[in-house]
Amino acid sequence: MPHLVLKKEELLKTPSSKDGVEFNFVAKSYNFTDKPRKTEYKIGVYDTKENKEFMLGLKPKDENYLLKSDKTTRVTPVDIMKNAINSYAIANNSEILFSNTNITTGAKNALEHKYLKDINYFVDDFETQKEIQIEIGFGSGRHLLHQAKQNPDVQFIGLEIHTPSIEQLLRHLELQNITNVLVVNYDARLFMEFIKSNQVGRIFVHFPVPWDKRPHRRIYSNEFINEALRVLKVGGTLELRTDSRKYFDYCMDLLTNLPKGRLTVDINKDLEVSSKYEDRWKRMGKNIYDVVLEAWNEDEDINLDYDFSFDFKIDFNKTLKTIETNTIVEKNYFVHVVELYTLENKENSGLIKVTMGNFDRPVTKFLFVDDGNVKYFQGNPLPTSSNIQAHLKIKEILNK
Numbered sequence: 001m002p003h004l005v006l007k008k009e010e011l012l013k014t015p016s017s018k019d020g021v022e023f024n025f026v027a028k029s030y031n032f033t034d035k036p037r038k039t040e041y042k043i044g045v046y047d048t049k050e051n052k053e054f055m056l057g058l059k060p061k062d063e064n065y066l067l068k069s070d071k072t073t074r075v076t077p078v079d080i081m082k083n084a085i086n087s088y089a090i091a092n093n094s095e096i097l098f099s100n101t102n103i104t105t106g107a108k109n110a111l112e113h114k115y116l117k118d119i120n121y122f123v124d125d126f127e128t129q130k131e132i133q134i135e136i137g138f139g140s141g142r143h144l145l146h147q148a149k150q151n152p153d154v155q156f157i158g159l160e161i162h163t164p165s166i167e168q169l170l171r172h173l174e175l176q177n178i179t180n181v182l183v184v185n186y187d188a189r190l191f192m193e194f195i196k197s198n199q200v201g202r203i204f205v206h207f208p209v210p211w212d213k214r215p216h217r218r219i220y221s222n223e224f225i226n227e228a229l230r231v232l233k234v235g236g237t238l239e240l241r242t243d244s245r246k247y248f249d250y251c252m253d254l255l256t257n258l259p260k261g262r263l264t265v266d267i268n269k270d271l272e273v274s275s276k277y278e279d280r281w282k283r284m285g286k287n288i289y290d291v292v293l294e295a296w297n298e299d300e301d302i303n304l305d306y307d308f309s310f311d312f313k314i315d316f317n318k319t320l321k322t323i324e325t326n327t328i329v330e331k332n333y334f335v336h337v338v339e340l341y342t343l344e345n346k347e348n349s350g351l352i353k354v355t356m357g358n359f360d361r362p363v364t365k366f367l368f369v370d371d372g373n374v375k376y377f378q379g380n381p382l383p384t385s386s387n388i389q390a391h392l393k394i395k396e397i398l399n400k
């Protein structure tokens, strides 16, 4: 983590700017628990060249200050934060006692690639007239590459959470000149929320991890199946292939409890391409099960333009004293107020750090309070159903 150790001295007066980096506020930690903790600061930064906002964290270290990027609002590439850290020290005429913030211009993120998409791309920009097909946990990518070559008119989306597998697939897309695959590093259980209804032809789930000891991590669940059915067009299919008898039984139990539908089960069906896992299971003489669920319904569309604004002003001084700091846990979401900060030179202003949303993929956000007006720093959370519910709960807490 890039950082500087600075001699303790007065903090930078804000707003001020240096070499295209604006420093907009200094917020001081507010002690709201019984345990005394050392004072820390968050410094609001806007890099005008890169058009990115984030924060730096400043805290005492022995007799000095440690200045580093704030983890929650981190931006990439890391040089942007190094530049802001250095600019702060220059703007404040600080004496630097230690530094590891040399800028390595040109260092490229290994995972930068035109077909690798951030999840926000699917919220804001993704549009296609083509049929979509999705592969979940593509692993070595053999099946996905095969499908993409066979079906050039289909837009494929590959979901994986294992970075080396993603890198390997991106290399193959390049080498084999395949242009109809988008790759996302995102938990497949939560991804469907960003896809419009009735757009998908096939969803492949081949050899998912069975998670016998941690079933809550399984891809298949009632919620997942419902979301899959929503995004599938009528006649579209959700296709499980597994060697695990337990996982097969578990999925059959979920699928046969649907109110309506058509299921097809095959045992030891050969596909045109076999994956690394499949080869191994076949050598071991294990059975392979295919369970295909066909979608039968036209579904309503979902709203990705959810309005995350706060349509009221708060009295921040009152909020500091009364805000609920115990974790609020509901069926599908939670909200936890983690930290509070007050702005150094502005009344009724500060930061509220919250962790919120889905239990498996929580998000941490800062709420920026400016003269009683509240908004999410660095933009809104993703419009997942759990984030929306958590947002409504935060509104309720702040509006008390």
Ligand SMILES: C[S@@+](CC[C@H](N)C(=O)[O-])C[C@H]1O[C@@H](n2cnc3c(N)ncnc32)[C@H](O)[C@@H]1O
Binding pocket: 136, 137, 138, 139, 140, 141, 159, 160, 161, 162, 165, 186, 187, 188, 189, 205, 206, 207, 208, 209, 219, 275, 276, 277, 278
């Ligand atoms: C057993 S491997 C199977 C890989 C490939 N489908 C095959 O047949 O060879 C399971 C893959 O699913 C990925 N995976 C596990 N949980 C996931 C999740 N929640 N979202 C996306 N991918 C996931 C893992 O990283 C792993 O690459």
